[in-house]
């Protein structure tokens with residue numbers, strides 16, 4: 001994962017890069033009125049992952065407001081956001097940033113701006129696991145992800161510790177109603 005914090009002084013917003021309908025595109029997909037945001041930065045202060053994001057959560061909102069499509073879609077923050085909603089709880093205007101981030105990820109995938117392919121691959125393995133079993137089988141997700149990356153020993157220490165603490169099940173278990181899971185995937189065209 002390539003994470004680079006962008007200093008405020010280098011973070012110029014150039015009006016010539018402005019894509020006028022970008023803000024509307026994100027609003028339509030996320031169903032969130034992010035123009036309520038007045039940049040008090042409570043969200044960024046409370047986000048548990050802001051220290052590894054290249055743009056703080058409220059700055060991602062600002063990129064959208066200023067139509068900076070390429071910067072918003074290429075930033076790592078949209079992939080690092082885990083959707084914990086800490087920001088929305090703290091926001092005085094209840095701006096649901098995680099839905100905005102998800103909408104940006106979707107546009108980034110559709111329009112070929114994938115800046116964090118490793119995170120994207122990991123998400124795919126999680127979804128594949130849910131599709132197979134109706135729930136996640138973490139050991140298999142990790143092994144398939146490692147196979148995809150051809151990186152067998154990178155997290156060996158952590159994996160062994162998790163196995164010893166019985167945080168990873170050796171064998172997967174399926175939910176009873178797999179039909180419902182299948183339907184969910186079909187309805188959402190996953």
Ligand code: SF4
Pocket residue numbers: 036037038039040041042043044058061087090091092093094095097
């Ligand atoms: S907390 Fe809400 S209003 Fe404040 S900067 Fe974040 S999104 Fe904007």
Ligand code: SF4
Pocket residue numbers: 046047048049050057080081082083084085086087088097098101
């Ligand atoms: S939902 Fe995303 S942006 Fe908001 S606090 Fe959680 S990780 Fe940070």
